[in-house]
Amino acid sequence: xxxxxxxxxxxxxxxxxxxxxxxxxxxxxxxxxxxxxxxxxxxxxxxxxxxxxxxxxxxxxxxxxxxxxxxxxxxxxxxxxxxxxxxxxxxxxxxxxxxxxxxxxxxxxxxxxxxxxxxxxxxxxxxxxxxxxxxxxxxxxxxxxxxxxxxxxxxxxxxxxxxxxxxxxxxxxxxxxxxxxxxxxxxxxxxxxxxxxxxxxxxxxxxxxxxxxxxxxxxxxxxxxxxxxxxxxxxxxxxxxxxxxxxxxxxxxxxxxxxxxxxxxxxxxxxxxxxxxxxxxxxxxxxxxxxxxxxxxxxxxxxxxxxxxxxxxxxxxxxxxxxxxxxxxxxxxxxxx
Amino acid sequence: xxxxxxxxxxxxxxxxxxxxxxxxxxxxxxxxxxxxxxxxxxxxxxxxxxxxxxxxxxxxxxxxxxxxxxxxxxxxxxxxxxxxxxxxxxxxxxxxxxxxxxxxxxxxxxxxxxxxxxxxxxxxxxxxxxxxxxxxxxxxxxxxxxxxxxxxxxxxxxxxxxxxxxxxxxxxxxxxxxxxxxxxxxxxxxxxxxxxxxxxxxxxxxxxxxxxxxxxxxxxxxxxxxxxxxxxxxxxxxxxxxxxxxxxxxxxxxxxxxxxxxxxxxxxxxxxxxxxxxxxxxxxxxxxxxxxxxxxxxxxxxxxxxxxxxxxxxxxxxxxxxxxxxxxxxxxxxxxxxxxxxxxxxxxxxxxxxxxxxxxxxxxxxxxxxxxxxxxxxxxxxxxxxxxxxxxxxxxxxxxxxxxxxxxxxxxxxxxxxxxx
Numbered sequence: 001x002x003x004x005x006x007x008x009x010x011x012x013x014x015x016x017x018x019x020x021x022x023x024x025x026x027x028x029x030x031x032x033x034x035x036x037x038x039x040x041x042x043x044x045x046x047x048x049x050x051x052x053x054x055x056x057x058x059x060x061x062x063x064x065x066x067x068x069x070x071x072x073x074x075x076x077x078x079x080x081x082x083x084x085x086x087x088x089x090x091x092x093x094x095x096x097x098x099x100x101x102x103x104x105x106x107x108x109x110x111x112x113x114x115x116x117x118x119x120x121x122x123x124x125x126x127x128x129x130x131x132x133x134x135x136x137x138x139x140x141x142x143x144x145x146x147x148x149x150x151x152x153x154x155x156x157x158x159x160x161x162x163x164x165x166x167x168x169x170x171x172x173x174x175x176x177x178x179x180x181x182x183x184x185x186x187x188x189x190x191x192x193x194x195x196x197x198x199x200x201x202x203x204x205x206x207x208x209x210x211x212x213x214x215x216x217x218x219x220x221x222x223x224x225x226x227x228x229x230x231x232x233x234x235x236x237x238x239x240x241x242x243x244x245x246x247x248x249x250x251x252x253x254x255x256x257x258x259x260x261x262x263x264x265x266x267x268x269x270x271x272x273x274x275x276x277x278x279x280x281x282x283x284x285x286x287x288x289x290x291x292x293x294x295x296x297x298x299x300x301x302x303x304x305x306x307x308x309x310x311x312x313x314x315x316x317x318x319x320x321x322x323x324x325x326x327x328x329x330x331x332x333x334x335x336x337x
Numbered sequence: 338x339x340x341x342x343x344x345x346x347x348x349x350x351x352x353x354x355x356x357x358x359x360x361x362x363x364x365x366x367x368x369x370x371x372x373x374x375x376x377x378x379x380x381x382x383x384x385x386x387x388x389x390x391x392x393x394x395x396x397x398x399x400x401x402x403x404x405x406x407x408x409x410x411x412x413x414x415x416x417x418x419x420x421x422x423x424x425x426x427x428x429x430x431x432x433x434x435x436x437x438x439x440x441x442x443x444x445x446x447x448x449x450x451x452x453x454x455x456x457x458x459x460x461x462x463x464x465x466x467x468x469x470x471x472x473x474x475x476x477x478x479x480x481x482x483x484x485x486x487x488x489x490x491x492x493x494x495x496x497x498x499x500x501x502x503x504x505x506x507x508x509x510x511x512x513x514x515x516x517x518x519x520x521x522x523x524x525x526x527x528x529x530x531x532x533x534x535x536x537x538x539x540x541x542x543x544x545x546x547x548x549x550x551x552x553x554x555x556x557x558x559x560x561x562x563x564x565x566x567x568x569x570x571x572x573x574x575x576x577x578x579x580x581x582x583x584x585x586x587x588x589x590x591x592x593x594x595x596x597x598x599x600x601x602x603x604x605x606x607x608x609x610x611x612x613x614x615x616x617x618x619x620x621x622x623x624x625x626x627x628x629x630x631x632x633x634x635x636x637x638x639x640x641x642x643x644x645x646x647x648x649x650x651x652x653x654x655x656x657x658x659x660x661x662x663x664x665x666x667x668x669x670x671x672x673x674x675x676x677x678x679x680x681x682x683x684x685x686x687x688x689x690x691x692x693x694x695x696x697x698x699x700x701x702x703x704x705x706x707x708x709x710x711x712x713x714x715x716x717x718x719x720x721x722x723x724x725x726x727x728x729x730x731x732x733x734x735x736x737x738x739x740x741x742x743x744x745x746x747x748x749x750x751x752x753x754x755x756x757x758x
C-alpha cells in the first residue's frame with residue numbers, strides 16, 4: 001500500500017478522491033438538484049448494495065476457482081457444476097432438516113469430497129497436461145449437468161432462508177428526507193446483508209490462512225514454484241487435495257447462497273462458470289484479493305447497468321473484461337508470469 | 338452394379354413425391370412443429386392433438402381420407418422454412434399446420450407467399466406481425482396473438498380489483514412488448530394509469546436495483562417476465578419485503594413458475610393473469626375436449642391436461658377438417674373454395690367460437706385466471722373471468738391501432754389512450 005502510494009502519487013490521489021466522493025454519495029443526504037440528475041438516492045443505494053452483495057456471491061465462487069488455478073495451473077471448467085450441485089444438495093438438506101444453517105457445513109463437506117475425488121482420480125492422472133485437463137473438465141461438466149437434470153429435473157428451486165433473515169432490515173444509512181424533515185433510513189433485504197457479512201468473513205479468513213499459517217505458506221510457495229516446493233520434501237499432493245477440496249466446498253456453499261437470493265435451475269452452472277472466469281480474468285488469475293476486486297467490479301457493473309442502462313447492462317461486463325485484457329492482460333492484481 | 342443401384346435409388350427418390358401426390362381420394366396434412374429445443378414437449382403435445390382431431394373426425398375430411406406427415410423444426414426460422422419446403426416439394430402435402438413459435442410464424446408468413454396454391458394454418462405461433470404486417474393471402478391463424486392474450490386483464494383489474502395505478506416490469510424483447518401492449522391498451526382505456534415502465538433484459542438474475550426503483554404509491558405491479566427470471570424476481574421481491582399487489586403477464590404464472598420448488602412463488606398468490614386458456618374452464622366444450630384428450634392417450638404419454646401448444650394445433654386441425662367438410666374436399670383451382678370457407682366460417686373450438694378477420698386472424702376469447710393455493714402445498718390457476726370477441730385491434734378501429742404503431746418500449750401511450758378511449 002505504502003509502496004504503491006510512493007510509486008504512483010497521482011494515481012493514489014485520484015483513487016482516494018474517487019473513494020471519498022463515493023462514500024459521500026452513500027452517506028450524505030442528496031439535495032433536490034442531485035436527485036434530478038442521478039434519480040432517487042434510494043435507487044442508487046440499492047443498486048450499490050445489490051452490486052456489492054452480488055459481488056460477494058461471485059467472490060465465493062471465483063475464489064475457489066482462482067485458488068485451484070493458482071496452485072495447480074488447472075482451469076477447472078467443471079467449477080460451475082460444483083456450484084449448482086452444492087445448491088441442489090443445500091436445498092435437499094435444508095428441506096430435510098428445516099435449517100438453512102446446517103446446509104452450509106454439510107454441503108461444504110459433501111462437495112469438498114466430490115472435489116477430492118475429482119483431484120485424486122482425475123486430475124492427478126494427467127498432471128501438467130493442461131489441455132487434456134481442460135477438455136476433461138468440460139466433459140465432466142456436461143456429464144454432471146445431465147446427472148443433475150436427471151435427479152432434480154428441469155424446474156427451478158429456491159432455498160428458503162430462516163424467518164429472522166427474511167424480509168428487510170433498516171440500515172443506518174440515510175436514503176432520503178421526507179418533506180416533513182423526517183429522515184428515511186435505507187431498507188435492505190437482511191438475507192443479503194448476512195451473505196455479504198459472511199463473504200467478508202470468509203475472505204478475511206482465507207487471507208489470514210494464506211498469510212499467517214503453515215498451510216498458507218505451503219500454498220503460496222506452491223503457487224510460486226511447485227517443483228521447488230516438491231523438491232524440498234513437501235508432500236505436495238496433499239496440499240493439492242486440501243486446496244481442491246476447499247475450493248470445491250466453497251463453490252458448493254456459494255450454490256446455497258445463490259439458491260437463496262436467486263434460483264437454481266439447469267444452466268446456472270455455465271452462467272456461474274462464465275461469471276467466475278470473467279471475475280478472475282479481471283482480477284488476475286490465481287490472486288485472492290484479485291478475485292475480491294474483480295467480483296466487486298463485475299457485481300457493481302451488472303447492478304448499476306441494470307438500473308441506469310438496462311439495454312447495455314449485459315455489455316458492460318464484457319467491456320470491462322476486454323479493457324482489462326487490452327491494457328493489463330495479467331489482470332488488475334495479477335502478477336506477470 | 339453399384340452404379341445401377343445408385344441410379345435406381347435416385348430415380349425412385351425422384352418419383353416418390355409424384356406418387357404420393359397422385360392419389361385423389363386422400364388429403365395430406367403436413368404438421369410443422371418444434372420437436373427440438375425449449376418447446377419440444379409442447380410440440381409433441383401438438384402432434385398428439387392433431388392425431389386426436391383426426392381420430393375424432395373418423396380419419397376423414399370432406400369425403401377424403403386424411404394422411405399426415407410430421408416435419409420437425411428446432412424453432413429457428415430457417416429450419417422451419419426448410420422443413421416447410423420439404424413438406425410441399427417432397428411430401429406433396431396440401432395443407433400445412435404450424436408453426437409453433439413467434440419468429441417461425443413470421444418466416445412462414447413470407448414463405449406462404451411463394452406457395453399460393455397451398456394453405457398454411459398456424460399452429461400456435463403468436464407474433465402480432467405475422468397477420469398484421471403485410472399478411473399472406475393463404476396464411477390463416479385461428480389462435481389469438483400475444484397482444485390479444487393480454488387483453489381483458491386491464492379492465493378486469495380496474496373494475497374488479499380497483500387497481501388503477503400500476504408500475505410495470507417486463508422483459509425487454511418482442512413478446513414482452515407485445516403481451517404488455519395488450520394489457521396496457523385495455524388497462525389505459527379503462528381509466529388506468531401506468532406510472533413507470535421498467536424493461537429488463539432476458540435472463541437477468543438479480544433484480545434488486547429494479548425492485549428498489551419501483552414507486553411506493555401504486556396499487557399493483559405488472560410483471561411481464563417468465564420462467565427463471567420470474568422466479569428470481571419473486572424471490573428477491575419478497576426478500577425486499579415489498580407487499581404491493583401483482584398482476585401477471587401471460588407467461589408469468591405458467592407451469593414453469595407454478596411447479597418450481599421453494600417458496601418464492603408464494604408471492605404470486607392472488608395474482609391475476611390472462612392467457613388463451615383456463616385449465617378449469619367450466620365450459621362444456623372445454624371439459625369434453627379435456628376428457629377426450631385424457632381418454633385418447635395413456636397417462637404417461639401425455640400432459641395431465643392439454644398444453645397451450647396442444648390446444649393450438651388441435652384448433653388448427655379442427656379448422657382444416659371443418660373447412661374441407663364445407664367444400665366437400667374440393668381443393669382444386671389453388672384451393673380457392675377451401676380458403677373462402679376458412680375465411681368465412683365460424684369455428685367452434687374448445688375455447689369458444691372463433692371467427693377470422695380480413696387479415697385471416699382470429700377473434701376469440703381470452704381467459705383471466707388467478708393464482709391460488711391448491712391445498713397441497715402447490716399453486717394452481719383458477720378461472721375467474723373471460724373476455725369474449727377480442728379482436729386483432731383490441732377493440733380499437735384499424736386506423737387508431739395502426740396509428741398507435743407496433744409494440745415497443747414506449748408504445749402504447751397510456752395517457753393518450755385514456756383520454757381518447
